[in-house]
Amino acid sequence: MKKLNREFYNRDSTIVAKELLGKVLVHETDGRRAAAIIVETEAYMGAEDKAAHSYGGRRTPRVEVMYGGPGLSYVFLIYGMYNCFNIVTREEGIPQAVLIRAAEPIEGFDFMARNRFNKEFAQLTKIQIKGLTNGPGKLCGALSIDRKLNGEDLCGNELYVEEGEEREFVVVSSKRIGIDYAEEARDYLWRFYIEDNLYVSVK
DNA sequence: ACCGCGATGCCCT
DNA sequence: GGGCATCGCGGTA
Numbered sequence A: 001m002k003k004l005n006r007e008f009y010n011r012d013s014t015i016v017a018k019e020l021l022g023k024v025l026v027h028e029t030d031g032r033r034a035a036a037i038i039v040e041t042e043a044y045m046g047a048e049d050k051a052a053h054s055y056g057g058r059r060t061p062r063v064e065v066m067y068g069g070p071g072l073s074y075v076f077l078i079y080g081m082y083n084c085f086n087i088v089t090r091e092e093g094i095p096q097a098v099l100i101r102a103a104e105p106i107e108g109f110d111f112m113a114r115n116r117f118n119k120e121f122a123q124l125t126k127i128q129i130k131g132l133t134n135g136p137g138k139l140c141g142a143l144s145i146d147r148k149l150n151g152e153d154l155c156g157n158e159l160y161v162e163e164g165e166e167r168e169f170v171v172v173s174s175k176r177i178g179i180d181y182a183e184e185a186r187d188y189l190w191r192f193y194i195e196d197n198l199y200v201s202v203k
Numbered sequence B: 001a002c003c004g005c006g007a008t009g010c011c012c013t
Numbered sequence C: 001g002g003g004c005a006t007c008g009c010g011g012t013a
Helices: A013-020 A109-117 A126-130 A136-143 A180-187
Strands: A024-029 A032-044 A073-078 A082-089 A096-107 A159-162 A171-174 A191-194
Touching: A013 A032, A013 A082, A013 A096, A024 A096, A032 A109, A032 A136, A082 A136, A096 A109, A096 A136, A096 A191, A109 A126, A109 A136
Parallel strands: none
Antiparallel strands: A024 A032, A024 A159, A032 A096, A032 A191, A073 A082, A082 A096, A171 A191
C-alpha cells in the first residue's frame, strides 16, 4: 500500500484529521509489522486554539516538535503513564497537529495483545479485543508507540501511515475529549470518527 | 449504565 | 507545586 506523502500532512489539521480516517497506521519493529485502521482523530489548530499545547505560540521543549514541519510525530506523556500519538501538520513554524485517538487492528494481533494484556490474541475476551486500541493511550500501548518516537518522520520506514482499502463510511464530528479547560474552544467540533465503528472511544 | 477516584511522572510557572 | 489531549477499577443500579 502507498505511504502518505509530505504534502498530505501539509494542510490544516481539521482537514488532515478527517482525511486520516480509514487510513492505516503502521509500526514496524524488528521486521514485524503492526497495523491498525485510524477510526478516531482530533484536530489541534495551533496558536489560536486554546486546547492546543501550542496555544498562544507557546514554544517549550515538549512542544518544539509541533513547529518542525508536516509529517513528524509528536508523542507526549500524560498522567505520568500514558503516551499520546499525534501527527504534525502544516509547514515548519505553524504548530498544528492531529491526535490519533483510536484505531481498528488489522495486522500484528498477537503483538498488540501481548503489549496490552500479555496474552495471545486468541486468549482475549471480547471486552479486551475492543480495549486493545479504543483510546489514545491504549492505541500507543498496543502499537508500542512511546516518547522514543517523538520527532520521528512519518515519511520514513518505521512509523508511517498508508492508504487503506477503499471503504465506505460516514464521518461524525463532535467535541474534543478531555479539554474542559479550553473555554470556547471546548465546543469546537474538531473530533472526527467513523460512525458505528467498534473501536471509537466515546460515541 | 454511569460515577468517583487513584495512579504516577513530567512539564512549566 | 498544580495540573494534565487517560485508563482501569470498584461501587452502586
